[in-house]
Amino acid sequence: MYVCLLACKDGYRAGCRMIVSLDGCFLKGYYSGYLLAAIGIDANNGIYPLAYAAVESENQASWLWFLELLAIDLEIVSSYQITFMSDKQKGLLEEICMLFPNAETRHCVRHLHSNFKNAGFQTKELKDLLWKAIGASTTREFNDAMDELRKTKQHAYDWLKKKNPTHWSRSHFSIRSHSDMLVNNLSESFNKMILEARGKPILTMIEIVRTKIMLLIVKKKEEADKWKGILCPKIKKKLDVNIKDSLRCVPSHAGGDKYQVECGLRSQHVMDLVQNSCSCKNWDLTGIPCIHALAAIHVKNEFPETYVQTWYTKQT
Structure with a gap:
């Protein structure tokens, strides 16, 4: 049984970014099975929440059926524009590659870290180096982190080197989805939200999930009506932090809308206010101006909010 509510489809088209988290959780009722969710x-x-389905088991056939219906409902015509986040569930990656050959696929780095520890690399030093490579926003930072890991533990470096960084490092992520999401928290939050429903008979479970989604959307609407300003609260908070940190940056006009920005002796970046791009890649990845961009925006005496991507505004 597959469900994709019209309100969820309309909301996705109106204001969600092109990144979808996929996961499946087992059902605890008499008939067992799995609940797949996007x-x-x-x-x-x-x-x-975009769509969910009750299936007999989590396998390639189930994921194929679910993703085919999801593609129709979300009107995914060109897979070039979409990103999928998952925990590398059985049968899922194969079906994504078949149905969406140009889509970006990311793997939850919490799952990667767990496998890293299970491989015998459990010290805090190795954990910190792994997360340094994960969080790097440029290929230079990524390579520096990997070199440091190699010098510290060759076997850990060899293990990680076999993992394609396009799936787990910010430095290799596409900027098409405008999200630097690293973990599958969205799906985990949804699974927690519907926990009580997973032990119910199928129809009862489906109805409970529908009701919870309805209440969630209403709650979001009521909260949004109380917000002040044009930006959503979490985005405004991130922007404010960046504005504060940008005070240590020194911009130099490089002609047109381009600036060279220095933050310390060894940190220099080039950014473009027209392309909404910075060589640090943080602005490109998130759609929120980085500290280098904000330093230049301050010099131009312009409002930072106008440079934040429109999907972060409460009107969406």
């Missing part, structure tokens, strides 16, 4: 991310970086 979760989006709203303008305030909150969970936005």
Whole structure:
């Protein structure tokens, strides 16, 4: 049984970014089975359920059926524009590659870290180096982190080197989805939200999930009506932090709308206010101006909010 509510489809088209989190959880009722779910991310970086389905088991056939219906409902014509986040569930990656050959696929780095520890690399030093490579926003930072890991533990480096960084490092992510999401928290939050429903008979479970989604959307609407300003609260908070940190940056006009920005002796970046791009890649990845861009925006005496991507506004 597959369900995709019209309100969820309309909300996705209106204001969600093109990144979808996929996951499956087992059902605890008499007939067992699995519940597959596709979760989006709203303008305030909150969970936005898109579709869910009760299936007999989590396998390639189930995922293929689910993703085919999801593609129709979300009107995914060109897979070039979409990103899928998952925990590398059985049968899922193969079906994504078949149905969406140009889509970006990311793997939850919490799952990667767990496998890293299970491989015998459990020290805090190795954990910190792994997360340094994960969080790097440029290929230079990524390579530096990997070199440091190699010098510290060759076997850990060899293990990680076999993993394609396009799936787990910010430095290799596509900027098409405008999200630097690293973990599958969206799906985990949804699974927690519907926990009580997973032990019910199928029809009862489906109805409970529908009701919870309805209440979630209403709650989001009521909260949004109380917000002040044009930006959603979580986005405004991130922007404010960046504005504060940008005070240590020194911009130099490089002609047109381009600036060279220095933050310390060894940190220099080039950014373009027209392309909404910076060589640090943070602005490109998130759609929120980085500290280098904000330093230049301050020099131009312009409002930072106008440079934040429109899907972060409460109107969406």
